[in-house]
Amino acid sequence: MSARAQIGVTGLAVMGRNLARNFARHGYTVAVHNRSYAKTESLIAEAGTEGAFVPSESMADFVASLERPRKVVIMVKAGAATDAVIDELVPLLEEGDIVVDAGNAHFPDTIRREKALAALGLHFVGTGVSGGEEGALNGPSIMPGGTRESYQSLGPILEDISAKVDGVPCCTYVGPDGAGHFVKMVHNGIEYADMQLIAEAYDLLKQGLGASAQEIGEIFAQWNTGDLESFLIEITADVLQHVDAETGKAFVDVVLDQAEQKGTGRWTVQNGLDLGVPITGIAEATFARALSGSVPQREAGRAALPADAAAWDVQDRDAFVEDVRLALYASKVVAYSQGFDQIAAASAEYGWDIDRGAMARIWRGGCIIRARFLNRITEASERDAQLPRLLADEYFTGAVGNGLAAWRRVVAQAALNGVPTPAFSSSLAYYAGVRAERLPAALSQAQRAVCGAHSARRGAQPGGFHTEWSGDRTESDA
DSSP: OOOOBSEEEEOOSHHHHHHHHHHHHTTOOEEEEOSSHHHHHHHHHHHGGGSOEEEOSSHHHHHHTBOSSOEEEEOSOTTHHHHHHHHHHGGGOOTTOEEEEOSOOOHHHHHHHHHHHHTTTOEEEEEEEESHHHHHHHOOEEEEOSOHHHHHHHHHHHHHHSOEETTEESBOOOOSTTHHHHHHHHHHHHHHHHHHHHHHHHHHHHHHHOOOHHHHHHHHHHHTTTTTOBHHHHHHHHHHTOBOTTTSSBHHHHSOSOOOOOSHHHHHHHHHHHHTOOOHHHHHHHHHHHHHTOHHHHHHHHHHOOOOOOOOOOSOHHHHHHHHHHHHHHHHHHHHHHHHHHHHHHHHHHTOOOOHHHHHHHTSSSSTTOBTHHHHHHHHHHHOTTOSOGGGSHHHHHHHHHHHHHHHHHHHHHHHTTOOOHHHHHHHHHHHHHHOSSOTHHHHHHHHHHHHOOOBOOTTOSSOEEEOTTTTOOEEEO
């Protein structure tokens, strides 16, 4: 088989299929392969007129159809399936070839794979791709890691097929080894938080106003014309106004209230703990999904636990709606700030040198969290590339400050009226924590000193000291 394809895709489920079509639509000759040849045949039958495809039944023929340096995109299930494809692929490749994992891999796996393939003279590019099946076809946000050398030949192709905002590609080099997949993981964690905050805002409007899904959908549609403009707000407005064909009821009112998750939220929270970064909004959103699926516990709670809650008494409907909007925006700022703090911490830990402003820039289009809001983050990074925390930027300080009173009212009312708002509440608590003059952590550390013979420090004085709590309580340098 003659080597004439510029890029190849193996794994032709929905995402792989659409990504291959995207390459072809942009004028690239695309080698395509799937374990089951029927899927390859189906792609050619459906989309063969969209561009130039080179189908192969075997992996050997697939590799042989690619121009050097070969660029192979793997689009299979993360984990063992990815390793199996790599094991089959690698013996057929030559030094300098590029293997791209565009699935939702866990970044430690990417670090491991990159190291193993580098030893063989191959480039392994862990690449985050966001935007779902629509983005894969029409232009996703793309977050490639790996070597800068690999990006020189691969980058222009990925930038070409990515989404564009103001003519700027939603794709850029992220950093070495696992950086691309790490950033995609945090993107998904922020997505969890954003979705949970939106869900809490919906519930507050429903409980506080007794409003219908249609009415709340109209409120979200209005919000989408201002600072909250985003893909998630847009689809929320659409979903809330959609009517279930079978029952004639609001779609959201017939959907089972159990949200599933695939793992990226959990990974983000676990990594936040590993790095010691308080990503409370993401964590609460992840735990909220877990709670929604805890059916026996919820059934027991409904049967036995008292509410002891006040009844909603909203005197000014418009003022309440505005309070919820402001609280949503302030909480959203916190969630994104925490996510970018996590990226900064990981970048320092792993030596990735990730440009946080660039990440905000490539998230403006194609991806699930695309929003007007991200322009503000890019601008903040341009003002100060070393900004210690997004909340410290003048714009976000002002935006949160403007909504602070409303935020407090909403969280307080929710607590008094028995409406769960874990992401709103934890975000407000985080805000109070980072601006507090002094935290009760002093007492926690004092308790640790008693319970575990740990040392303590006096204020900003260097060094620590130990108190003989079980003896005469004398103090000595630690």
